[in-house]
Amino acid sequence: MWFRTESGRQIKGNTITNLRKLAKPPEAIMIVLDMALILMKRRIDPIRIDYNLDEPFYVPSKTEILRLLNFSGLLSTLLTIHKIQSYHAINKEVIPIKDKVQKAENSLRKASRKLARAERELERTEIGLAKCQHDFDAAMQTKQTYQSDYDALLKRRDDANTLISGLTGEKIRWNEQNKVFEQSIEKLIGNTIIVTAFLSYCGPFNQDFRQRMINEWQKQIQQRTIPFSDNFDIIEQLNDEATIGEWNLQGLPNDDLSIQNGIIATSNYRYPLLIDPQLQGKSWIKNMERDNDILITTFNSKMFRQQLEDSISLGRPLLIEDVDEELDPILDHILEKHYVKIGLTLRVKVGDREVDVNHTFRLYITTKLANPTYSPEICARVSVIDFTVTQRGLEDQLLSLVIANERAELERERVTLARETTKNKRMLKELEENLLIKLTSIEGSVLDDPSLVEVLNANKRIATEVKEKVSIAEDTKMKISAAREEYRPVAVRGSIIYFLMSEIA
Template sequence: MCTYHVVAKVVEPKIVTLREAEAELKVATKEKNAAEDRMAVVQSKLDEMQAQFDAAMAEKQRLEEDAANTQKKMDAANALISALAGEEVRWTQQSKEFDDMIQRLTGDCALASAFVSYLGPFNKEFRELLLTRDFYGHCQTLKIPVTKDLKVASFLVEDSEVGEWNLQGLPTDELSVQNGIMVTRATRYPVLVDPQGQGRVWLMNREEANSLKVTQLIDKMFRNHLEDCLSFGKPMLIENIEEELDPVLDPVLERRFQRKGKGFILQLADKEVDFAETFKLFCTTRLPNPHYTPEMSAKVTIVDFTVTMEGLEDQLLGKLILKEKHELEEQRQSLIEEVQNYKKKIKQLEDDLLFRLSNSQGNLLDDAELIDVLAVTKQTSQDVSEKLANASETNMKITEACEEYRPVAHRATLLYFLIAEFSVVNCMYQTSLSQFNELYLLAIDNSDKATMPSKRIANIIEHMTYAIYLYIQRGLFERHKVLFALMLTNKVLLSAGTVRGEDVDVFLKGGGALDINSVRRKPKEWIPDAVWLNIVALSNMDAFRDVADSVFRNDGLWRQWYDQEAPEMAKVPDYEERLTKFERMCVVKAFREDRTLVAAADYIADGLGSRFVEAVPLNMSSTWEESHPKCPLICLLSPGADPTKLIEELAKRKKMKVLGVSMGQGQEIIARRYMATATVEGQWVLLQNTHLGLGYLTEVEQYLVKADELHEDFRLWITAEPHPQFPIGLLQMGIKITNEAPVGMKAGLRNSYTWVTQDMLDAVARVEWRELLYIMCF
């Protein structure tokens, strides 16, 4: 008990304290639970507010991003609007034009296709006639919508591509551009009628990067070249073809390709050859007017590449400026290249922009790359446009400075086309454009210098006209020399406006197209029918409107004049005081055609100068000096004229050995041996009567063209009678010579005096010796 008391005394207070603590704990716990309840309410409110805050922040972020995107789109839209600001009007207009163009597309394509397919063989005038009259008219008849006066060149090719062609050597005139289109767009392989070789030069420059192979049908390796080009897809140029092609080319021309595996093959005669689609075939001919069979014409696209007056005049002007003001011509050529590059760049930018616009997916404003490209394109386009404007202004100034010299180029163009046309008089009168260019540049160098441009131009024209006339007339037969001078005078005076084209037509044609039964009755029987028809035709000239009435009124005077031995020297009834030299020549031709060339001499002397009617003796020495190893000297034979003696005498003076052979059957072996020896040792070769061995001359031409090095003293002399099968290339690369006896006493004396030298006069001291020489010449 005592122990209990001791323990209880100690434990009881603790129990009381425990109960008090428990009571306090209950109170604290109750307060805690109440606080926790209040905190839970607050926490829920806090969570709700946090959620609202997070939602508000997310919305804020979204709005900020939306605002940024909207700003970005606004900037892109502003950039797009700014970049396309200058295009809206143009594109709107083009869109309307495009809608209209689509309506006429069928007819335009038909016209363009017909143009490329059928008009290649014709000249510019006939092409325009067929295009505007027949093709357009037929579309109208069939009620096919078609563009009136369609510019085929603009329809089929871009200016940038044409500019590239020009840089490659294609002349800038419209006909040449059309030819370029036919060569590059036609499905059939082209045959270029290219007497001047300009199409050949363009093709060689154009295809040079593609490893163009140049060959000929007579080349021993022709078949191998063809197979290689077909297999490896290389372009091939067959030059100097005649009027027929090798039948081995028929499968190629007719495109008889067969698929084999992944590629194509072609049955070439007895052999299968792989065919690559990149293969191209071009053919050129030097014949000015070839006659191809309908079968061949159906297999190829024949293109007339004959040079035009406009194109040649621009080329000759460029050569002259390069001589006279080379810095201007160099600047002009540099400017042309620069402008071409600008145009090409603009075209590339426009094509790239249209491609991106057409292939853009979704909203344009979302395509940042497109916007950037558009901005760059716009800026570049503006820069290029400014440069083009500056270049155009500079080009205009250069052109104005160059135009001052155009009369020289115009005169040279007249000369060349006269020379080219004169080949119809005789097949041997062939002169290449490259040969003419050499004469042209030489004449510029040799003409008198002058400080005043006008004087310099006059000097060049005067010297060039006579120098080229001398060069050409040296290779003309006597009966054609006055005729050539007459045609030259007509062209020069016609160009100058001194005579009218209608009057020249009357002079040339006379009354040949008239019928004696359909014209006014002749007044007197002494007048031959042909003469009366000429008189009626002559009345179409303004100066001779009443010539028929004059013949009727003054029958006696006209008959007396008609019966004169030299009517060109007598007074013309009723017209003497008012006649020009040209009109006098027309009257003489109308009444006395046999005296026309005599009257023409006065007209030529008055129009060009007396030296154009004076006979010029042949100087073999100066002719030899003009030649070079690759330039043969071709002597045209006529009855009673043999240049062999002159050649041998010249060789003796020059201390040269002449290896001569008269051509005929079996003589080619000797000629080949002589050529091989002479080209190495520097001797002369004389091939006589080559019209009897024309086959060998083609071989000679190829030998001279392909020879890398010839001895500088080597010369090739050829004598031949005119023959239509004489190689044109040999004629065009050589110097033609005739040595007929001159016509008339004055010409004979002048010719005789050429062989009388001072050494010959001093050979004998006696006076009688000189008198004897004079008598022999006379």
């Protein structure tokens, strides 16, 4: 367009004057002027196409254009046309953009509506998903609960089977023991009378006199129709094989008198006073209390009182050795157990001082006198025990010494075997006691305590191993005993010679 040319953009007032002078204005100017005619609502010639031109174009209205050139407002009209043309040119570029923007906005609105619908659908879906997730979690929790219950039932079933199989082996033995316990309960009063009398009165006497006293008590009880055990054995009533085996390993002879002495020394309410000319009782006490840090002293020791107070307050065993027929009066309150309770603490008077009493304190008194005479007051305060060696006890000791010299490896094997046998029997007894305690302490069903099955399985496994060891040990013990018996005559002769010399002296 002409308005786009440099001359069109520089149109001024003298431009119109110059146009008037032209006889035939350029074709482009004529077209612009036609536009001015249309804008000014002037008459224009009918539109017709001029085909004489290089390119066919309509013929402008020349007559009216010539009149228009003389119009004074032509310049402003042309400027308006210029602006309109500029607007048109710009609008030609803007309209497609607006159309695109409109289409984009329409697409955006459609997309927004779709998005809104999708979001609403998504919200509904999420709500449904949340509900499904909640239902799923609830179902999984229910499943887990059922699974836990199922696993618990399976475990209870397995535990029940384990208990049944484990306790079935104990049923026969426990039924037999139950019968024995029922009989023991029936005969408890008579047995208790004999045991109490034995602990109280039999300590100072030898084996024969003790048996005579027990027989006399049994006759008296029988006359009063008090039931007691037919085959009454004081050792079986007051101790077990495991403890006796430990005592034998600690140096206590294996004859009945020595075992009875050990029972009286450890079971009596009163502190023991051992008549021990051969020192075998003192040796046994030292070995038995070695792990408890026993303190050994005499009445003549300068530190006696301090040692006594320390033993009482610290709970250490105290052995007072080599006493005569009189005891130090400082022991009176201790031997009579005149304790004073202050709060939760027991105190006893030692001389002019009061000392706290530890419940683990134990007192042993020994004398070398073969036939001492103690006053009734001393006999009432202590438990006098005759630890004089017997022929059978000396015989066993001499046999051990002979074998230790002749066949040392056999004696070492016997001692080791005895130690292991005692340990195994003690373990069996402890396992049984632990199991019974566990069974009696359960509240509710036995299947509710999982530790019971573990204890039972452990007991069963260990008991099986221990029984095998005990069985093997018994066989080995018989072989060792057979080998030891070859040297028995030497021990018998030595024991006879000792007692002959003792009687002659």
